[in-house]
Amino acid sequence: MDAKAKILGRIRRGQGRDGAVSAEKADILSTRIKDHSRGIVPKRGQIPLKDQLDLFQGKIEALAATVTRVDKAEDVPAAVQRYLADNNLPSRVKITPSEEVTELPWDDIPTLELVEGAGKEEDMVGLSPAFAAIAESGTLMMASGAKTPSTVNFVPENHIVILKTSRMRGSYEETWDLLREKYGDAVMPRSVNFISGPSRTADIEQRLIMGAHGPKQLHIIMVDDAK
């Protein structure tokens, strides 16, 4: 008998059953999965969008990220340029090859050197779009794909995220539904990353130190497209 049969056999004996759950029970369980109904959703995120944006910003700034708000997508390149200059960062930026990044008017800022692709060891700055964001805890949701390689979120020392305000939600549960809308029920991209602030560690004498392995700095450019 293989390990799987042995393990399942022991579990079933413990549960007082000879075999798998009854067909009736299996129906109930698979319906529970397909319904994926929500548990308690904290009230703090269930507020108007404008307040969600403030809540998100307050939360993620408290987690040591920085946030800039711009009125329209066309303002993003200048905001990137400003951030790089303010932080004394090189003008070479690794960007995800996604349209919402590549189609921005980058020509307005000719000093920026944009390189499309996955994150590499030599990249100092990475830029990628958020799939969604969660106000409740100040969390970004990133989804990997051919045009959104997830290594851009982790390998460069500095990470810039473009977040459209129309993608702001109150809770994790609402962002799962956004994913299901795009990918289908029960289908996920290879990586879904929740990110709440830049990387940190407290492994040396419980002192908080930023930039353990992931980005040392996280900067979010919020684009107001929900007007």
Next chain:
Amino acid sequence: MQVTSRKFKENAHDAMQDENLRAALGRVKQGFTTARANAAAELPEFEDLRDQSRDIKDHVLENLDYYLEYFERKVIEAGGHVHWCSTAKEARDTILKICRDVDAKTVTKGKSMITEEIGLNKFLESQGVEPIETDLGEYIIQLADEPPSHIIGPAVHKTKEQVTELFHEHHQQYGYTEREEDAEKLVGEARAVLRHKYVTADVGITGANFLVAETGSTAIVTNEGNGDLTQSLAKTHIAVASIEKVIPTLEDVSTVMRVLARSATGQEMSVYTTFSTGPKRSDDIDGPENFHVVLLDGGRSEMIGTELQELLRCIRCGACMNHCPVYHAVGGHSYGWVYPGPIGAALNPQMVGIEEARHLPNASSFCGRCEEVCPVRIPLPKILRFWREKAFEQQIGPKPERWGIEIWGFFAKRPWIYRLMTKAAVRVLKLMSGKKGKIRSLPFNNGWTAVRDLPAPQGATFMEQWKKREGK
């Protein structure tokens, strides 16, 4: 790992003489407990979320076979592989085979208690595959060749000076010849050394906080981002998890996630929570080409339907040890196996045998704080009591200890003699204590009087006072 639970008393004695450890444990006691209390107070729904998390985990355990098979189907649909392993040995062999199949020389590792449980690192080394821990705490103890002393802060027992020495010893080969004493620079040094390892490793191994049945995803929770680099830069990703980690839906994960980080570090969310589903898609430009899930039973299926089933709700947050007065006094290594603190005291007797771990259920004052803070409300004191009874029934433990319990039991069942004796004892002790009211040495109680005086009882016994006050 080598089990030393049998030597708990000696381990604890040594730990209490260790100045560095005392300072480190003081930080655990202050830092983690305050942070958890604040995080819990800031979320009005916290207690209800704990109830719901407990119910979700109970529901899973009642239908564990169903959800495991469902999860397996979804992993395969997404292009991954699932390996079922009854024992630690099966899991080690399975992981080695996957490494051999891709001709792996080095393996990067995210933090995983299951790989500690199965002793993976030593095994891989013995087979010529080099494991590299990437979580800073795990990396530190790997260099020190020690087991973790805390499930979420494996190196909490280490001082900065000790890290300085370890890095100085091991990083010279990378050109770091100066002794670095600044904590921030030490982190930077580890970051730089490990950065290249992620890219060159053939296999990345992570644990899993959740196995999502709905989507066939494995999920990890980290603050450093090491887990993400581990699983996205190597060609093969292996997620190692025990069977009770399965959970029905993404919504269920959301509920449990809300109590996990708050209970562990007092954060609302850890910095990175990552869901991995299958290998990279055909048009993805990064991510692993192979995705394996190694499912470990390791004695867990035998706990289903028994008094120990509730232990399987554990989400490994570490709150029980952070709040445990015994853990605060003796640290994690004293427990002598992978899981320290109250959860270890309750779980290890099942995993390594009650004979080996018989001291652990006794390492508790039954103050109940562990149960009070457990996010999934595991009745830890009740389970410790279960083990104490079991050990007594099976006649484990030295004869004098058993006689003592039997003699005490004889009197406890005859309250009038018991009261008479306590009454007499109170008076004798008071006489012995002299004017100072303290007893300097007492036969059979050397453990107490060798290091401090015993304050003598004052006045009447509890029962005498109770009677006098007419039970008020």
